[in-house]
Amino acid sequence: MVQKISLAFQNIVLSQIVKISERVREKAVEFEKTHKKPFIRFQRGDLGIDIPAYVRDAINEGLEKGLTKYPKSGGEPWFKDAVINHLEEMGIKNIKRDNVIATYGGQEGLQLVFSLFRGSKCLAFSPCWSCMLDNIFPYSETDYKLLPLKENFEIDFDEFEKNLKHSDILYLNNPHNPTGKVFTYEELERINHLCKKYDVLIVSDEAYKDIIFDNNRFHSMLEFDNKDVVSVFTFSKSFAATGFRAGYTVSRNSFIIEKMTLGDYSQTAGVVTFIQYAFKVALENKEEKDKWLKWFLNKLKKRRDIAYEELKEFVKDVYKPGGTFYFFVNLKDLIKKEVKNYDEYILDLLIENGVAVTPGSAFGRDFEGFIRISTSALEENLIKEGIKRIGEIFKSI
Amino acid sequence: MVQKISLAFQNIVLSQIVKISERVREKAVEFEKTHKKPFIRFQRGDLGIDIPAYVRDAINEGLEKGLTKYPKSGGEPWFKDAVINHLEEMGIKNIKRDNVIATYGGQEGLQLVFSLFRGSKCLAFSPCWSCMLDNIFPYSETDYKLLPLKENFEIDFDEFEKNLKHSDILYLNNPHNPTGKVFTYEELERINHLCKKYDVLIVSDEAYKDIIFDNNRFHSMLEFDNKDVVSVFTFSKSFAATGFRAGYTVSRNSFIIEKMTLGDYSQTAGVVTFIQYAFKVALENKEEKDKWLKWFLNKLKKRRDIAYEELKEFVKDVYKPGGTFYFFVNLKDLIKKEVKNYDEYILDLLIENGVAVTPGSAFGRDFEGFIRISTSALEENLIKEGIKRIGEIFKSI
Numbered sequence: 114m115v116q117k118i119s120l121a122f123q124n125i126v127l128s129q130i131v132k133i134s135e136r137v138r139e140k141a142v143e144f145e146k147t148h149k150k151p152f153i154r155f156q157r158g159d160l161g162i163d164i165p166a167y168v169r170d171a172i173n174e175g176l177e178k179g180l181t182k183y184p185k186s187g188g189e190p191w192f193k194d195a196v197i198n199h200l201e202e203m204g205i206k207n208i209k210r211d212n213v214i215a216t217y218g219g220q221e222g223l224q225l226v227f228s229l230f231r232g233s234k235c236l237a238f239s240p241c242w243s244c245m246l247d248n249i250f251p252y253s254e255t256d257y258k259l260l261p262l263k264e265n266f267e268i269d270f271d272e273f274e275k276n277l278k279h280s281d282i283l284y285l286n287n288p289h290n291p292t293g294k295v296f297t298y299e300e301l302e303r304i305n306h307l308c309k310k311y312d313v314l315i316v317s318d319e320a321y322k323d324i325i326f327d328n329n330r331f332h333s334m335l336e337f338d339n340k341d342v343v344s345v346f347t348f349s350k351s352f353a354a355t356g357f358r359a360g361y362t363v364s365r366n367s368f369i370i371e372k373m374t375l376g377d378y379s380q381t382a383g384v385v386t387f388i389q390y391a392f393k394v395a396l397e398n399k400e401e402k403d404k405w406l407k408w409f410l411n412k413l414k415k416r417r418d419i420a421y422e423e424l425k426e427f428v429k430d431v432y433k434p435g436g437t438f439y440f441f442v443n444l445k446d447l448i449k450k451e452v453k454n455y456d457e458y459i460l461d462l463l464i465e466n467g468v469a470v471t472p473g474s475a476f477g478r479d480f481e482g483f484i485r486i487s488t489s490a491l492e493e494n495l496i497k498e499g500i501k502r503i504g505e506i507f508k509s510i
Numbered sequence: 511m512v513q514k515i516s517l518a519f520q521n522i523v524l525s526q527i528v529k530i531s532e533r534v535r536e537k538a539v540e541f542e543k544t545h546k547k548p549f550i551r552f553q554r555g556d557l558g559i560d561i562p563a564y565v566r567d568a569i570n571e572g573l574e575k576g577l578t579k580y581p582k583s584g585g586e587p588w589f590k591d592a593v594i595n596h597l598e599e600m601g602i603k604n605i606k607r608d609n610v611i612a613t614y615g616g617q618e619g620l621q622l623v624f625s626l627f628r629g630s631k632c633l634a635f636s637p638c639w640s641c642m643l644d645n646i647f648p649y650s651e652t653d654y655k656l657l658p659l660k661e662n663f664e665i666d667f668d669e670f671e672k673n674l675k676h677s678d679i680l681y682l683n684n685p686h687n688p689t690g691k692v693f694t695y696e697e698l699e700r701i702n703h704l705c706k707k708y709d710v711l712i713v714s715d716e717a718y719k720d721i722i723f724d725n726n727r728f729h730s731m732l733e734f735d736n737k738d739v740v741s742v743f744t745f746s747k748s749f750a751a752t753g754f755r756a757g758y759t760v761s762r763n764s765f766i767i768e769k770m771t772l773g774d775y776s777q778t779a780g781v782v783t784f785i786q787y788a789f790k791v792a793l794e795n796k797e798e799k800d801k802w803l804k805w806f807l808n809k810l811k812k813r814r815d816i817a818y819e820e821l822k823e824f825v826k827d828v829y830k831p832g833g834t835f836y837f838f839v840n841l842k843d844l845i846k847k848e849v850k851n852y853d854e855y856i857l858d859l860l861i862e863n864g865v866a867v868t869p870g871s872a873f874g875r876d877f878e879g880f881i882r883i884s885t886s887a888l889e890e891n892l893i894k895e896g897i898k899r900i901g902e903i904f905k906s907i
Binding site: 184218381 | 514515516517518519522523524525528556557560561566569570573576577578579580581583614615617618621625626627628629645646649750751752753754755769772773775776777778779780781782783784785
């Protein structure tokens with residue numbers, strides 16, 4: 114038999130977050146039995162909120178319309194039109210059908226564009242979404258370099274420019290997982306300018322575009338006059354629909370979209386037809402969409418606020434995320450003793466005391482001693498209790 | 511910007527069948543206007559039949575159960591268990607959860623296993639499913655060789671053995687698209703024996719396993735005691751559900767399934783959760799399943815029979831397919847004059863006269879002058895009218 118598996122499959126690993134979830138499964142039962150209190154899971158980026166009813170109803174409409182046969186390669190024209198109109202509302206003009214492809218979540222969009230340019234040199238800010246490090250980069254054999262964000266997650270533009278000179282692609286994630294940073298227009302403008310200067314393709318992962326708080330404003334990289342931008346979107350987060358695996362990718366470079374379409378066809382023969390219909394409706398029913406997003410964001414903001422207040426109790430200078438549902442917190446300074454591996458130490462300590470988080474090194478080696486807290490899956494009271502518990506643990510050591 | 515796209519994306523092309531469908535779209539309107547009779551489409555392998563109601567209902571059940579969040583990587587345990595039980599009913603024993611992966615149709619199963627062994631040497635019988643030639647092989651950079659089936663689509667086992675010696679993988683498609691051949695147990699046994707002898711991995715595409723007529727019997731390659739078999743299944747054809755993009759792949763080699771699972775996770779993050787639920791129900795509700803398959807097969811058999819009777823009127827020794835909904839017919843002998851490109855000649859002639867088919871060369875160069883007729887999308891009267899029309903065209907030249 115063939116002995117050699119392809120390089121693409123040699124280095125991908127099971128996501129650390131999945132590994133932690135599996136490790137925690139048994140532990141949690143034990144913990145809850147012994148301590149008569151809930152085991153609290155902050156590790157997952159899934160949503161403890163139902164999808165909006167009008168999107169669920171649209172699945173039925175799609176089935177009733179008989180949208181159960183082979184999808185059109187790259188996406189149905191009516192799906193693409195709904196996306197184009199949605200982008201226009203966001204101020205992004207002149208997108209045509211051949212600039213849009215329907216994908217299985219944002220993940221397939223990222224995988225396809227990186228596989229298309231297999232083996233490219235990619236620059237990314239760190240901390241960096243763990244799935245890029247564990248899956249997308251190794252699967253596409255991307256030669257990536259991580260450029261750490263500075264204090265307060267600011268960009269070191271000198272270092273950025275230096276590194277950009279040797280890069281083919283910039284991977285940008287805005288709003289940013291795991292920090293919750295929403296890049297400002299000025300930052301994005303400067304990034305765009307430098308990428309054009311050095312002829313670097315921008316792959317902009319905009320999965321959290323709708324989850325923005327306070328006075329922050331989301332800007333898509335598509336707002337800039339740059340053909341070499343590929344913006345990757347998903348319905349997963351905006352509509353609490355992670356299990357629908359629906360998303361879309363947009364680029365003014367129609368060659369890239371054409372090639373991604375052929376790749377998507379080769380991989381899956383296209384995105385489930387009636388799911389495309391449901392998200393066409395999700396975008397086009399503006400009344401329901403606005404109602405949903407208002408309710409949804411209010412809920413997520415409350416979760417963020419309570420987490421922020423509790424974290425401030427024991428962490429200095431907590432970064433208040435402008436978007437997403439993550440906190441990326443440095444716990445290293447709270448550990449007064451010598452520790453070999455901060456991530457292992459923290460993870461063991463927390464799990465033992467009934468809390469799961471994602472360790473910082475999942476997002477880049479420089480972030481050992483950090484944790485990512487996701488507030489998306491839990492009600493406020495549990496968020497409060499969980500973070501209080503982390504504080505108590507760290508006060509006691 | 512990166513100038514070089516990966517080899518995988520360089521050679522994949524838009525499926526010929528899709529191209530013909532697009533070419534025909536305008537032509538058909540014109541034809542119907544001028545001739546006041548229907549343009550008849552035999553080119554597509556899609557189904558002109560609704561999905562069973564109980565499967566559609568199960569989509570709703572899945573949504574109501576809240577199966578709208580991230581799927582478990584590789585498939586939900588309850589989905590895998592339904593597959594395992596289904597295989598047991600087919601006489602395939604000792605399959606465990608780590609031998610099964612949920613995929614987006616059969617297509618993703620094939621793509622993943624060939625991508626896992628990227629660049630392998632693959633042997634395949636021809637005619638060969640066009641999507642392998644246009645998409646799966648080039649996308650996985652597979653170095654394939656086609657071994658033509660003999661008259662009556664028999665296997666030349668001497669040639670087979672000779673070629674197997676230089677192969678890593680055998681791609682088998684049973685029941686066979688485009689001929690409708692159902693491989694006998696004896697053929698499969700001999701194939702299995704030889705593949706084991708030369709240590710060749712068998713990738714067995716069993717998409718049409720439920721579409722079997724007369725006294726034919728389907729045998730999966732999984733029936734043999736061979737760890738190095740990967741059988742690829744889909745719900746697309748059995749349940750007229752091509753747009754649901756649901757399937758599964760099974761191998762006793764759990765290493766292959768583990769790697770495919772990581773690949774699938776990297777590509778899509780897994781198969782839509784409530785769709786997995788719908789097909790769990792599709793398999794487990796045996797009463798409804800049997801009722802559906804009986805009705806469905808009866809309908810498809812009538813379509814096959816009428817096509818067969820009509821084809822016999824003008825083609826010598828028509829091969830009567832034991833399964834699938836395809837006829838692969840040699841029209842070359844009916845053309846009495848010198849023709850440069852038989853496929854182009856036939857296609858132009860037929861389209862002009864209001865019939866679309868898939869030309870033989872889509873399934874391998876040796877089959878220029880053949881056509882594939884798919885009876886899946888049309889009612890009996892149109893099948894009859896369409897094939898009569900082909901006969902008349904060829905009588906008149």
